[in-house]
């Protein structure tokens with residue numbers, strides 16, 4: 001089959017390398033942005049190559065939403081098999097892509113967009129065929145895990161740990177997406193769509209790690225907790241809920257023990273209780289192999305079809321967790337805290353139980369910079 005490649009960065013180069021080793025697959029053209037040189041194997045004309053009758057497969061490894069969205073839509077309308085690693089473009093457009101693929105006889109495959117080298121989406125698609133899954137939880141952002149692990153184990157300052165994650169190629173072009181929860185927001189929207197067969201992209205209050213400071217790390221150590229950034233998602237009786245937040249975990253929690261930039265997930269279902277994954281969620285070859293695995297499915301006609309026909313309801317009070325809040329503002333007027341520790345310059349922590357999403361809204365309204373985390 002003939003494939004074209006959109007984007008020639010970390011992942012695009014990995015796809016090119018692995019495609020060269022794949023029998024029956026040839027990359028005929030690479031779209032690069034107009035600021036990069038247009039040579040015979042490269043082109044600035046993305047629309048031409050994704051609609052070319054000779055093209056079967058389109059590997060999309062651009063970052064950001066445009067021109068990725070325009071090119072994916074054109075490719076799907078032309079009946080191509082689109083394989084993408086780009087969660088930022090898939091999250092808001094997945095429903096349209098699935099519909100376009102269905103109309104045109106093409107396909108959309110997105111394994112690499114969530115948890116890179118881990119076949120997590122494949123597992124959700126496969127396991128949800130038999131029964132309604134109870135949900136999943138996991139670490140989906142390698143950059144955040146790398147930063148937290150280094151801050152806690154090596155006492156590395158936040159900025160230094162972030163620089164290291166960027167140098168190692170884990171972080172997004174704009175790392176705000178990693179540390180402010182947006183990367184995991186996109187990934188959770190996608191995972192929910194596949195797990196619950198319902199398209200919804202408005203999970204409330206995704207919280208990242210950027211508000212954690214060294215006092216919080218010290219607090220966790222003092223209380224015997226380990227901080228990780230997690231997404232937890234559950235469904236029950238036609239409703240679902242997802243929380244994206246830092247979490248102060250007990251050391252025996254599976255997710256507390258995930259080191260460095262690794263990702264990990266647990267999937268919950270009535271028949272098997274829980275099932276765990278661990279691996280590289282980012283990086284050139286980890287991500288590229290997920291895209292090639294999708295291409296091999298296309299070549300053998302064994303693709304998993306994404307169905308979004310159900311209409312489950314988002315209920316932001318379904319998941320019950322306890323929470324810790326640190327704010328420089330006086331939050332004593334807010335009702336709902338179980339207890340507050342004596343306020344001083346160094347720590348002013350308050351705690352509340354259960355999901356209480358209304359209180360999270362109120363805390364953020366009173367102090368948009370408040371540190372809010374799950375407390376287990």
Ligand code: HSE
Nearest residue numbers: 141142143170172282
């Ligand atoms: N920036 C992402 C991460 C890359 O750190 O996990 C993989 O999506």
